[in-house]
Amino acid sequence: xxxxxxxxxxxxxxxxxxxxxxxxxxxxxxxxxxxxxxxxxxxxxxxxxxxxxxxxxxxxxxxxxxxxxxxxxxxxxxxxxxxxxxxxxxxxxxxxxxxxxxxxxxxxxxxxxxxxxxxxxxxxxxxxxxxxxxxxxxxxxxxxxxxxxxxxxxxxxxxxxxxxxxxxxxxxxxxxxxxxxxxxxxxxxxxxxxxxxxxxxxxxxxxxxxxxxxxxxxxxxxxxxxxxxxxxxxxxxxxxxxxxxxxxxxxxxxxxxxxxxxxxxxxxxxxxxxxxxxxxxxxxxxxxxxxxxxxxxxxxxxxxxxxxxxxxxxxxxxxxxxxxxxxxxxxxxxxxxxxxxxxxxxxxxxxxxxxxxxxxxxxxxxxxxxxxxxxxxxxxxxxxxxxxxxxxxxxxxxxxxxxxxxxxxxxxxxxxxxxxxxxxxxxxxxxxxxxxxxxxxxxxxxxxxxxxxxxxxxxxxxxxxxxxxxxxxxxxxxxxxxxxxxxxxxxxxxxxxxxxxxxxxxxxxxxxxxxxxxxxxxxxxxxxxxxxxxxxxxxxxxxxxxxxxxxxxxxxxxxxxxxxxxxxxxxxxxxxxxxxxxxxx
Amino acid sequence: xxxxxxxxxxxxxxxxxxxxxxxxxxxxxxxxxxxxxxxxxxxxxxxxxxxxxxxxxxxxxxxxxxxxxxxxxxxxxxxxxxxxxxxxxxxxxxxxxxxxxxxxxxxxxxxxxxxxxxxxxxxxxxxxxxxxxxxxxxxxxxxxxxxxxxxxxxxxxxxxxxxxxxxxxxxxxxxxxxxxxxxxxxxxxxxxxxxxxxxxxxxxxxxxxxxxxxxxxxxxxxxxxxxxxxxxxxxxxxxxxxxxxxxxxxxxxxxxxxxxxxxxxxxxxxxxxxxxxxxxxxxxxxxxxxxxxxxxxxxxxxxxxxxxxxx
Numbered sequence: 072x073x074x075x076x077x078x079x080x081x082x083x084x085x086x087x088x089x090x091x092x093x094x095x096x097x098x099x100x101x102x103x104x105x106x107x108x109x110x111x112x113x114x115x116x117x118x119x120x121x122x123x124x125x126x127x128x129x130x131x132x133x134x135x136x137x138x139x140x141x142x143x144x145x146x147x148x149x150x151x152x153x154x155x156x157x158x159x160x161x162x163x164x165x166x167x168x169x170x171x172x173x174x175x176x177x178x179x180x181x182x183x184x185x186x187x188x189x190x191x192x193x194x195x196x197x198x199x200x201x202x203x204x205x206x207x208x209x210x211x212x213x214x215x216x217x218x219x220x221x222x223x224x225x226x227x228x229x230x231x232x233x234x235x236x237x238x239x240x241x242x243x244x245x246x247x248x249x250x251x252x253x254x255x256x257x258x259x260x261x262x263x264x265x266x267x268x269x270x271x272x273x274x275x276x277x278x279x280x281x282x283x284x285x286x287x288x289x290x291x292x293x294x295x296x297x298x299x300x301x302x303x304x305x306x307x308x309x310x311x312x313x314x315x316x317x318x319x320x321x322x323x324x325x326x327x328x329x330x331x332x333x334x335x336x337x338x339x340x341x342x343x344x345x346x347x348x349x350x351x352x353x354x355x356x357x358x359x360x361x362x363x364x365x366x367x368x369x370x371x372x373x374x375x376x377x378x379x380x381x382x383x384x385x386x387x388x389x390x391x392x393x394x395x396x397x398x399x400x401x402x403x404x405x406x407x408x409x410x411x412x413x414x415x416x417x418x419x420x421x422x423x424x425x426x427x428x429x430x431x432x433x434x435x436x437x438x439x440x441x442x443x444x445x446x447x448x449x450x451x452x453x454x455x456x457x458x459x460x461x462x463x464x465x466x467x468x469x470x471x472x473x474x475x476x477x478x479x480x481x482x483x484x485x486x487x488x489x490x491x492x493x494x495x496x497x498x499x500x501x502x503x504x505x506x507x508x509x510x511x512x513x514x515x516x517x518x519x520x521x522x523x524x525x526x527x528x529x530x531x532x533x534x535x536x537x538x539x540x541x542x543x544x545x546x547x548x549x550x551x552x553x554x555x556x557x558x559x560x561x562x563x564x565x566x567x568x569x570x571x572x573x574x575x576x577x578x579x580x581x582x583x584x585x586x587x588x589x590x591x592x593x594x595x596x597x598x599x600x601x602x603x604x605x606x607x608x609x610x611x612x613x614x615x616x617x618x619x620x621x622x623x624x625x626x627x628x629x630x631x632x633x634x635x636x637x638x639x640x641x642x643x644x645x646x647x648x649x650x651x652x653x654x655x656x
Numbered sequence: 657x658x659x660x661x662x663x664x665x666x667x668x669x670x671x672x673x674x675x676x677x678x679x680x681x682x683x684x685x686x687x688x689x690x691x692x693x694x695x696x697x698x699x700x701x702x703x704x705x706x707x708x709x710x711x712x713x714x715x716x717x718x719x720x721x722x723x724x725x726x727x728x729x730x731x732x733x734x735x736x737x738x739x740x741x742x743x744x745x746x747x748x749x750x751x752x753x754x755x756x757x758x759x760x761x762x763x764x765x766x767x768x769x770x771x772x773x774x775x776x777x778x779x780x781x782x783x784x785x786x787x788x789x790x791x792x793x794x795x796x797x798x799x800x801x802x803x804x805x806x807x808x809x810x811x812x813x814x815x816x817x818x819x820x821x822x823x824x825x826x827x828x829x830x831x832x833x834x835x836x837x838x839x840x841x842x843x844x845x846x847x848x849x850x851x852x853x854x855x856x857x858x859x860x861x862x863x864x865x866x867x868x869x870x871x872x873x874x875x876x877x878x879x880x881x882x883x884x885x886x887x888x889x890x891x892x893x894x895x896x897x898x899x900x901x902x903x904x905x906x907x908x909x910x911x912x913x914x915x916x917x918x919x920x921x922x923x924x925x926x927x928x929x930x931x932x933x934x935x936x937x938x939x940x941x942x943x944x945x946x947x948x949x950x951x952x953x954x955x956x957x958x959x960x961x962x963x964x965x966x967x
Binding site for chain 2: 260341414415416
């Protein structure tokens, strides 16, 4: 007989394993390991809320303390997913309330969360501590009030870029006077003004408060008063700076900042005027993260600020920084790991900012630790990409958005194939890649061949034919999420590599040439994939060869979902049922 | 290098409408591309191959695929909860609609320009001849030059492109409008973006008033921006018209009585540009519009009380 590890010993060993990927591997070893693992997993992550049923998860992990869920496809951020598509948090909250009452933390991304959900959370989990909602919608400030009022041990309440029905600032007053546990509060996405005195009192009685992100309605005076009460802050999101600069106000602000000796992260800064920036100088040397992406400040003022930020690791900024500003970043911010440059004119009818590919090149050369890039730029060159790849083989995330669709290398007029080849080949640890500009099928051949660790790939307006998809699905071994829009491939590659899709979390295709017929074949062939067609009209009323506008395919063990709206059609698995009984409403 | 989407009218060779769907019972495939033509409800219009610039204000666009009808009354019935457009302030009054940020289903189909149809050399339905893609590529190489100094002359509005989160778009939009407000009696000194529209031009532009210090500068900048539209407009008269009109610039048109520059002030009134000192103009201007001379009769520098309450 073989030796068997006693489960107590195994439990002890597993208590050192945090990574869920590792735990997933552990659970595949044998039944007893599966059992031990599942009873000891505390942090559960579900990347697609439709991949598995809430009941199954609750049953499998009874000791769950933390649940993280993601709902809508990533392209929902860019308005490609119609409202009402799905991603409802309620079934999960309900299931957890019944089976896992010891749940302490809930983190949701791109989900629909109602006030009922929030009330249910408040009522069901007596030890509830952490609520983080990112890009969620469907709730109002009443729901937040319920959380504030009821969760006595609330440590973290963060609303990140949510769409909230703002019924006023009263929600803040619902934190009981006895609550002293707050560590992080982020209400930056709310519009209404909160009573500053309530906020001051809350901050004063929260000695553990480390992160505070205010909404734009908080004035400079308010900010000063809060900073005075919380000099221990490590993360600050300011309110709006759009108020008149009185000399005394400036010096008060300056002083308040200089007392925050532990401040590492700064964000907010809406409407900040250049004259206010010197008030921040005192905290610059300690900053590791700076989000200036809402600050419409120009290059010279930005440089003055940034040259003081020698420890900066993460910088989010607008293209107002210009190439020159990025040169300064390359010189002074030697610790930089992440750079995001957003376009300042979202409508993009004004492309007159002197930010070119050179800006990114110079940062790639100067910042040796740079590993994550998001860069919006009007046009690019292969040469720049080659340099970036050569200088920064340690890149893990490279998202380049060449704003003009189909823009070739503007110096040579060639596609950007060579450039992205260099990136794929040179950056061996690349996990996430977004490509843009003019790209032929060749680019995808290179990506398929070299980008072995890429897990998430985003493609738009690229490629010539089915080959592009063929290269990607046959090549990228670690691919988990693929999202494609407006590319000219059809059914062949998709059907040929159907099996690959089960190794991935999801595939989004919109405005491509995949036909309804292919969707049906795929669905029949792959029982553990949900093939969902997003279309205003029943796809069955059209010829099978007609292309479908949007398709979302994802692996699941939960079967077709029951909450699809009228415009989402899950292709039925049973061939006998036939074409007409498609939708599950 | 600028990328142009041509305004191709129907007579252009190489582009033909084809009824790929073979649905004989749908209403006739007419070659009209005027988006506002009324269509019967839930009509399957055949695939329309167009490379047109979308209109700025009117949301009535058809998709290339013809799998959906343009937004019609029926669509509104189907999706009564959904607001019109995230850019407009109108919301159809369901109380669950939280903000104009939400996109109605039909909106997500909106504004698919011919940009989409341009990259389809093959594919199941043979949507578009490879010629068109080459046409676009040629245009691009002809238009090359000047680097970034020339703002791209034409940009199609494509849903979800460039990929910027709506949260960011909305925040930027409201923050630029905040900058034009007077707060504590003193306007912000950050960027001051205002939208500029022109009668007949397919879409809006934006200018940062803070980058100019005089009306002269503003006017030259607008000239450059909109001269392409002026030519386009007269170009409809045919090649001959185009040649003749190529000499006429916006400046001449502005100084002639063809077009006037007007602005909307804080009270919502439309005024002629140039009547108040530049500094006051930048403080009060909300929007700019290049109007046809005939439409601007009646506008004037209305006497406004300067004793507005300052917050």
